[in-house]
Amino acid sequence: MPTSASNVVLIAGGVGGARMAEGLARALPAGALTVIANVGDDDDFYGLRVCPDIDTLIYTLSDRIDRKQGWGVADDTVRALDVLRTLAAPTWMKLGDADFGLHIWRSWQLAAGNSLTQITQEAAKRLGARARILPASDDPIRTKLRTADGWMDFQPWFVGRRCEPEVLELRYDGAEKAKASTEALAAIEAAELIVFAPSNPLLSIEPILGIDGFRSAITASRALRIGVSPLIGGKAVKGPLARLLTGLGIETTTTGVAERYNGLLDGFAIDTQDLVETDDLQERGLSVLPTDILMRNPEDAERLAVEILTWAAALQGHCERAAS
Numbered sequence: 001m002p003t004s005a006s007n008v009v010l011i012a013g014g015v016g017g018a019r020m021a022e023g024l025a026r027a028l029p030a031g032a033l034t035v036i037a038n039v040g041d042d043d044d045f046y047g048l049r050v051c052p053d054i055d056t057l058i059y060t061l062s063d064r065i066d067r068k069q070g071w072g073v074a075d076d077t078v079r080a081l082d083v084l085r086t087l088a089a090p091t092w093m094k095l096g097d098a099d100f101g102l103h104i105w106r107s108w109q110l111a112a113g114n115s116l117t118q119i120t121q122e123a124a125k126r127l128g129a130r131a132r133i134l135p136a137s138d139d140p141i142r143t144k145l146r147t148a149d150g151w152m153d154f155q156p157w158f159v160g161r162r163c164e165p166e167v168l169e170l171r172y173d174g175a176e177k178a179k180a181s182t183e184a185l186a187a188i189e190a191a192e193l194i195v196f197a198p199s200n201p202l203l204s205i206e207p208i209l210g211i212d213g214f215r216s217a218i219t220a221s222r223a224l225r226i227g228v229s230p231l232i233g234g235k236a237v238k239g240p241l242a243r244l245l246t247g248l249g250i251e252t253t254t255t256g257v258a259e260r261y262n263g264l265l266d267g268f269a270i271d272t273q274d275l276v277e278t279d280d281l282q283e284r285g286l287s288v289l290p291t292d293i294l295m296r297n298p299e300d301a302e303r304l305a306v307e308i309l310t311w312a313a314a315l316q317g318h319c320e321r322a323a324s
């Protein structure tokens with residue numbers, strides 16, 4: 001039974017990652033899913049630690065998410081932000097009142113000496129997230145972008161400037177020195193299946209792969225490794241991916257994305273709109289699942305998750321037969 005897999009790891013950023021996580025959590029038995037989350041978008045506001053990708057994962061997996069936006073808490077209010085504005089504080093980062101509660105708690109727990117891994121797992125459990133969520137590292141990693149205006153921090157570019165200044169170069173500060181989460185590496189080692197979410201490869205997945213230990217753990221893993229394309233018909237479902245790829249001289253195709261994960265994947269799920277790329281992907285040694293990869297709602301995400309799990313089980317059976 002494909003949905004009886006007991007150890008599945010999802011490598012994820014925020015919105016695209018959380019949609020895939022929700023689908024997998026619905027399709028798999030309780031306790032089977034571990035999500036390894038990007039921390040490259042994390043930043044401090046008013047002395048509080050905000051982890052946007054972890055927060056989006058927690059809110060989505062606990063059914064608190066504002067589904068229209070894809071981030072933040074549904075029906076949240078902004079009274080705290082209104083006070084901050086009156087006090088002449090910068091308020092471009094849209095933090096809702098309920099959202100502030102989590103940031104206050106996290107910052108309080110960090111100050112008490114707890115690790116981001118402990119804090120994230122406890123928050124996920126207490127808020128009712130239906131998967132284990134592990135930050136890729138407890139050490140700070142900060143994505144920086146070089147634009148015509150010079151190097152920028154991630155959130156001032158992403159939220160403050162609405163991704164407007166074109167990106168000429170990217171770096172992940174701290175990634176080389178950061179220690180990979182031992183829990184995350186253990187999850188990869190124990191996994192039967194590793195899924196690369198349809199997250200932004202440059203802003204969400206590569207800050208994780210840039211941490212020493214992740215690439216080698218994924219390569220060494222006996223798990224089947226499947227990616228899901230964030231592009232459909234050459235366009236991102238949401239966000240700045242297509243413009244980023246163009247700015248950096250990378251092809252805005254599913255093949256262009258798959259090449260970023262060179263050597264780490266066995267298969268790639270693409271949209272039926274991109275069927276013409278099947279040969280290119282197969283030439284790169286990848287099995288291809290063409291299907292509807294748009295996750296319009298949780299039911300749709302579950303449908304895609306079941307298709308991926310069924311396909312993965314068939315590929316695994318095939319590999320095992322070939323090896324024996």
Ligand code: GDP
Binds near residue numbers: 015235
């Ligand atoms: P962020 O951290 O919130 O920016 O989110 P991620 O990096 O996890 O995901 C962003 C990517 O998800 C974008 O490049 C989108 O194209 C992709 N995405 C969002 N929704 C969907 C969807 O329903 N299906 C697919 N295939 N990709 C999606």
Ligand code: CA
Binds near residue numbers: 013015041203204
């Ligand atoms: Ca993000």
